[in-house]
Amino acid sequence: MKTRNQKGLESKYWLLIIVAACILCMAATFFAGVKSGPVRVIADYTVVPMQKGINVIGTWVNGVADNFVTLKSVQKENKTLKEQNANLKMENNQLQQKAVELERFYDLYKMDQNTSDYPKVGARVIANDGSNWFTSFTIDKGSADGIREDMNVLSGNGLVGIVTKVNAHSSTVRSIIDEVNISSMIMTTFDQCIVSGDLKLINNGVVKFEQLANNENEVAVGEQIVTSNISSKYLQGLLIGYVSEVNVDSNNLTRSGYIIPAVDFKKLQEVLVITTTKQDLIDNGNQTQSDSSEK
Known part of the structure; x- marks a missing residue:
């Protein structure tokens, strides 16, 4: 029973520490707007680098997300182009076959004309x-x-x-x-x-x-x-x-x-x-x- 109370107490302490840290960060962010004084100096060495780091990480994450979306779009477009290319190849082969067939029929037509005396x-x-x-x-x-x-x-x-x-x-x-x-x-x-x-x-x-x-x-x-x-x-x-x-x-x-x-x-x-x-x-x-x- 005592052990359970100790664990519950430790959890409360951790919660208080986190809340305090958040308040401290909020206050530091507020005082970062001060143009001079010791608070400004402290902010320059603590809050400002942290904000820059967060901005860099945020920018990188956004870039990764954008690249992922672009990659998906390119993959989809590539699949569509491959399907279109396959269809065009098939149509081209069919057209070539028809062209050859038409040439053969034309030769038959000429032969028919050259031997028109015979049915x-x-x-x-x-x-x-x-x-x-x-x-x-x-x-x-x-x-x-x-x-x-x-x-x-x-x-x-x-x-x-x-x-x-x-x-x-x-x-x-x-x-x-x-x-x-x-x-x-x-x-x-x-x-x-x-x-x-x-x-x-x-x-x-x-x-x-x-x-x-x-x-x-x-x-x-x-x-x-x-x-x-x-x-x-x-x-x-x-x-x-x-x-x-x-x-x-x-x-x-x-x-x-x-x-x-x-x-x-x-x-x-x-x-x-x-x-x-x-x-x-x-x-x-x-x-x-x-x-x-x-x-």
Whole structure:
């Protein structure tokens, strides 16, 4: 019981000391306004330094608080800018993709204009044979869209291949680089030759042509080679590629060499299918001749 009273007494003393200190500080602050005298001297050595220290601490605390608020604001703004930057990057990528797609469509449009004699339907490539080259691939149009076997297939730059299999809503196309032989001709001289697909050569970006007559007609690098009028399955005048090399064969009667395909067989996405076949033209021609003879 005595110990408890002692502790209570000590607490009262401490309270009185604190109150006295506060009163003393208030009085010292009041007398600090005195311009002269011993109280002023005492204030200069006690209260004034304490006030300066308190002001410095207060200023520092306010600065820290302001910096904290500014930091929070900057962090929030930085997060917003990062989100905006990510959105802009996404929009930019989409715009670039659309620009490339528009360029491909424009190439298809030009090809459509250059082969306006033939009816065509557009299609998208939806699968290939799993290799790096589109030697055989699937398009999203089939018999329901009027697609039939042996129809020629174009890209925006030239001849791609021929339809080999048709389903209701899809078809398989075999490209000209897949070990096929095409009756062709030089665009300017109409000299006949054979273009041969070769999966090994296409890795070097070329295909071979051969059996070109070694005559007085010069064949320059860059010359266009197109499908010929005597091709059994390919319509006449479809661009295959450009001559990159010409050599005279050992028999001295023929020439052979290499051409760079007009089509990039690694990046096929959209194609045009000519909705008539070489056999259709032959049949129509025969029918026309028959009608004329009957008259």
